[in-house]
Amino acid sequence: MAWENQTFKSDFILRNLQSQPRPHLPFLSGLGIFTVAFAGNTAMVLLIYLDSQLHTPMYFLLSQLCLIDLMLICTTVPKMALHYLSGRKSISVAGCGTQIFFYVSLLGAECFLLVVMAYDRYVTICHPLRYPILISQKICGLMAASSWILGSFDGITEVAVALSFSYCGAREIPHFFCNVPALLTLSCTDTSTFERMIFISCIIMLLLPVAVIIASYTRVLLAVISMGSGECRCKAFPMCSSHLMVVGMYYGAAMFIYMRPTSDSSPTQDKMISAFYTFLIPTLNPLIHSLRNKEMTKNEGIREG
Template sequence: MDWTNRTSWTEFVFLGLLNHTTMHTLFFSALLLTFLMALFGNCLFLLLIQTGSDLQTPMYFFLSQLSFMDICQIFTIVPKMSMDFLKKKNVISLAGCGIQIFFTLTMGGGECLLLTVMSYDRYVAICKPLQYSIHMTRRTCLVLSAGVWIGASFHALIHTVCVLRLPFCKSNVINQFFCTVPTLLKLSCSETSTYEKGLFFAGIVMLLGPISVILASYISILLTVLGMQSIEGRRKAFGTCISHLCVVGIFYGAASFKYMRPSSYRTPQQDKIVSVFCDIVTPMLNPLIYSLRNQDVLAVVRKWLGRCSRDM
C-alpha cells in the first residue's frame, strides 16, 4: 500500500495495561498505592535531606537528585495512565507523546548517569578519604549534577525530535500504557531500521559506559576495604556502599532487559510488565533501600519522632 498519500496521525490511542475487570481493578489499585508510596517516600526523603543537619554531604545531595528524578518519572506516567483507566478514554496527542518520551528518557538517562556519579563519590570517600573534601566540593557537586541533567536532557531531546519528525500513517494504536520510542517506531510508515539499530547502539552505550565506571569504582573500593585492618572500618565502608549497590543492581538489571533486547525478542506484554517495574515500582524502592539501611537517615527520623512526641 502507498502510505505517502496518507495524512500523518496527530493523535494516538493506548491499548493500555488494564481492562475493566475485577482482577485488573485490583491491580490498578495496587499500582495507585505504589504510586502514592513512591511519591510519599521520595518527598519525605527529600524533606529529611533538606532539614537534617547531618545529611548535608555530597552523597545526600546526589540522593536528593535521585529522589527528584523518581518523582518526575512517576508523574510523567501514572497520572495519565490513571485518568485513562478511570475515564475509559486512552487518547494522547502527538505533542503529549513527545512530552512523555522526553521526560521518561531524561529521567531514565539521568538516573543512569547519577548512579555513576554516586559511585565516584563513594570511591573518593573510601579510597581517598583525606582528599574527599578537596575533590567533592560544593562546586564540584553542582557541576556534576548539572552535567547529569544536561547530558540526559540532550540525549532525550535528540531521540524525541527524531521520533516526532517521522510520519505516522500505519495506525494510531499504541500497544502500551504510555508513549515510548519503540512503540512509535512501529507506527511509522517510513524506513526506521537504521534508526532502530542506532537506538539499540545508543542504549548499549548509555548502559555499558556508566556501568563500566561503576564496576571500576567498586573494584577499587573492594580492594581498599579488604586492605583495612579495622573490622569496624570494613563494616562502615561496606555499609555506605551496600544501599547504592542494591539500587544499581535493580536499575541496571531492569534497564538492560528493557532496552538491550533486540526487537525480534520483544513482546508487548513483556514491555508493559518491565515498564511497570522500571518506571513505577523502582521509584518506590529507592527511598526504602536508602533509608532503611542508612543509620544517618534513621537517626534524623528518630529526632523527628522524638520532637513530635515532645510537642504532643
Template structure:
C-alpha cells in the same frame, strides 16, 4: 502539496495514539488501578520525606546525601510522567494521547532516565572518593564539584531526549494507532511506523550503548577499587559501614540498569508486547518506590534523622 496535506498524510490525519496499557489485559482492572495508585503515593511521599530529611538535617549535608536527594527528585518526576496519565485514563475511560503530548512524555521520560543513568555513576564515583581517598575527599568532592556533576547528569540526560524524541515523532505512522504500552516509550511507538526504521534502531542502539556503557564502566571501576579497599581494611566496623552503604547503591543500580538493558539493548524481535510493558514497570514504577526504602531503612543516619523529626513533630 502544502505542509498541512503532507503532515496529514504522514501522521494518520493528526489522529491520537491509543495507550492500551496494563488494564486492558487485567481481569481485575479496578484492583490493579488501586494498587498502582497506592504505589504511586508511596513513591511520591517516600521521596518527598527523604528530600525534606536531607535538606533539614545539617548532619546529612554531605555529597552522598546531596546525590541521594537528586535521585529522589528524579524518581518523583520519573513516576509522575507516566502514572498519573495512566490512572486518569482508566478512571475516566479515555485512553487517547495526542501526538504533542506523546512527544512531551517521551522527551521527559528519556531525559529523566538518561539523567538517572549518569547520576548513579556519579554516586558510585562519590563512594569511591569517600572510601578510597578519605583524607582528600572533602576537597575533591566539595559542593561546587557536586553541583557540576549533578548538572552534567541533567545535561547528558537531556541530550538523549533531544536526540531521540524528534526523530521518533517525525516518522510516518500509518498503521494501527494502538500502542501496546502504558506510556509513549520509543520502541513501542516505533512499532507503529510504516517506514523502514532499521537505521534509526541502529542509531538508538549505539546511543543507548554509550548511555549505559559509560556509567557502567564508571560504576564497575569504582566498585572494584572500593571492594579492594574494603578487603584491606583492618577495622571490622569500617568494613561493615562501607559495605552497607555500597550494597544499597548496587541494589538500585542492578534494578535500574537490568531493566533498561533489556528494553533498549536487546533487539525488539526478542520481546513480546507483554514483556515490553512489564519490564519498564520495574524501572518506571517500582524503582522510584524502592529507592527511598533502600536508602533509608539500611541507613542509620537517615533513620536517626527521621526519628528526630518525628520526635520534634510529636512535641508540637
C-alpha cells in the same frame, strides 16, 4: 504534507488498563505503589533539604536520585490514572512526545547520576583525605547538573527522531504510556537506522557507566579488604551495598528493554519492565537508602578516621 497529516494530525491510542480482564486490580495496585513511591521520595528530598547535618555531597546526590524518581512516576502514572477514570484512550502527539521526553531524560539523568554516586563512594573509601577537594560542593553540583543536562539531550534527540517518522494504521500503541520501542512498531517507514542509533546510545549510556561503576567498586572492595579495622569494614559495606542494589536493578532492567532489537521485543515483557521502572524502582530506592540511613550517618566517620 501527507507525512504531516499522518504524524501530527491524529492522536495515538494507548492500550490502557481497560484491556485487562480485571482492570481495577492493576489500577488499585499501581495507585497504592504510586502513593508509597511519591510519599517516600518526597520525604527523602524534604528530610535532606531541611536537616543541615545532611547537607553533604553524598546526601545531596541521594536527594537528586529521589527527585528524579519522583518526577519519573509523575510523568506516567497520573496520565494513566486519568485515562482509566475517564475511559479515554487517546493521547495527542504533543502529549506523547512530552511523555517520551521526560521519561527518556529522567532515565538518562539517573543513569549518569548513579555513576557520580559510585565516584563519591570511591573517593570516600579510597581517598578520604582528599575528599573535600575531589568532591567539593561546587564539583558535586556541577556533576549533578551534568547528569540532568546529558539526560535531557538524550530525551530531545529521541523525541525529535521518533516523531520524524510517519505513523499510520490503527495508531494503537501497545503500552500504557508513550514509549519509543512501542511507538516504533506503528511506523510506516523503515526505523532500522534509528534502532541502531538507540542501540549505540545504550552502549554509551549503559555499558560504559557500568564499566566505570564496576571499576570503582573493584577499587573500593580492595580498599575495604585491606582495612585493618573490622569496624571500618562494617561502616563501608552498608554505604556501598545500598547503591549497588539500586545499580543492579536499574541497569539490569535498562539493558533488557533497550538493548534488544524492536523485532524481538514482546509487548507483555516491555510493559512488565516499564512497570518495574515506573513503579517499583522509585518505590524501592528510598526504602533501600532509608534502611541504611543510620549506617550512612555513621559512615561520615570514615573520612575522619
